[in-house]
Amino acid sequence: MGTFSIAIHGGAGTLVKGQMTSELEAKYKESLSKALTAGYSALEAGSTALDAVEIAVKVLEDSPLFNAGKGSVFTAEGSHEMDAAIMDGKTLEAGAVSLISGIKNPVSLARDVMEKSYHVFLAGDGAMRFADDLGYDTESPDYFYDEFRHQQWLEIRDTDDFQLDHSTKKEGKFGTVGAVALDVHGNVAAATSTGGMTNKKWGRVGDSPMIGAGNYANNKTCAVSCTGSGEFFIRGVVAYDVSCLMEYKGWSLEKATAEVIQKRVLEIGGDGGLIAVDAQGNIAMPFNTEGMYRASKKSTGEEIVAIYKD
Ligand code: ASP
Numbered sequence: 001m002g003t004f005s006i007a008i009h010g011g012a013g014t015l016v017k018g019q020m021t022s023e024l025e026a027k028y029k030e031s032l033s034k035a036l037t038a039g040y041s042a043l044e045a046g047s048t049a050l051d052a053v054e055i056a057v058k059v060l061e062d063s064p065l066f067n068a069g070k071g072s073v074f075t076a077e078g079s080h081e082m083d084a085a086i087m088d089g090k091t092l093e094a095g096a097v098s099l100i101s102g103i104k105n106p107v108s109l110a111r112d113v114m115e116k117s118y119h120v121f122l123a124g125d126g127a128m129r130f131a132d133d134l135g136y137d138t139e140s141p142d143y144f145y146d147e148f149r150h151q152q153w154l155e156i157r158d159t160d161d162f163q164l165d166h167s168t169k170k171e172g173k174f175g176t177v178g179a180v181a182l183d184v185h186g187n188v189a190a191a192t193s194t195g196g197m198t199n200k201k202w203g204r205v206g207d208s209p210m211i212g213a214g215n216y217a218n219n220k221t222c223a224v225s226c227t228g229s230g231e232f233f234i235r236g237v238v239a240y241d242v243s244c245l246m247e248y249k250g251w252s253l254e255k256a257t258a259e260v261i262q263k264r265v266l267e268i269g270g271d272g273g274l275i276a277v278d279a280q281g282n283i284a285m286p287f288n289t290e291g292m293y294r295a296s297k298k299s300t301g302e303e304i305v306a307i308y309k310d
Contacts (some may be wrong), residue, residue: 002184005281006298010066010271012177015291020292031297035059049181049189057107057191060177068177070196071146074153083209089188089217096209099124102138178225180277188223206230212240221246228272258286272293
């Protein structure tokens with residue numbers, strides 16, 4: 001049996017040690033461990049990387065602690081508009097949705113776009129009609145409601161401000177979720193899901209559902225899922241840039257991810273981080289913020305669950 005690995009994230013941001021209660025910190029770690037274990041167990045049982053990343057992301061979407069699925073941030077209109085993407089490194093097939101509401105697990109709808117439509121990216125009403133055609137149930141807004149995020153939105157709802165969930169003004173609840181995995185068959189996959197930014201308007205879409213920006217997978221190189229200020233990750237075509245540095249320059253996963261996060265993203269003014277796995281099962285989880293909710297596990301034994309810079 002080949003080696004396998006998985007890494008997950010729950011967003012990067014101003015996560016400074018000591019700002020959060022130890023109870024809350026424990027809850028975050030518990031949720032991260034739960035998602036990690038779900039994905040890892042699937043890989044251990046021989047499931048594909050694609051299944052494992054979907055399984056792990058669904059666990060994170062179901063937790064109100066993270067800005068994806070249940071607990072997504074509020075838009076300027078006081079609703080939830082979610083984005084998600086998934087990509088299979090074996091076939092380079094991908095699926096993505098954006099501006100969807102009421103769907104419990106956006107990552108599964110993204111996978112259905114990949115597997116059950118001829119398209120890669122469906123948005124808004126059209127994506128919702130596609131979900132309806134497939135028989136998806138929709139949850140009421142109450143399901144997605146989270147008191148903390150509602151307060152976050154009330155503070156800026158009458159302004160032109162929009163903010164990353166992991167704003168410096170807030171402690172506690174941060175970001176987008178994602179997973180990357182290498183399976184026993186040697187295939188990699190990536191999935192990312194988000195509620196985007198608080199008070200976003202005009203149909204704002206971030207990097208998370210954009211293939212190559214916030215999410216990318218290619219067996220030749222790696223699988224990547226990003227988190228951070230989406231506008232910069234789109235402009236930097238971040239996930240694909242990591243893959244390109246590996247493919248065209250022959251760089252290692254570690255060198256390519258460090259170059260992109262610690263140099264290129266910073267140079268254009270962006271902040272955030274990413275998780276990545278290569279076809280050998282190496283994992284990199286760099287970030288240029290104070291912290292990033294993250295966890296990883298390799299079949300060779302190494303396991304990490306962390307929030308802050310070490
Ligand atoms: N990248 C996401 C976006 O811009 C936000 C995040 O990572 O928390 O929509």
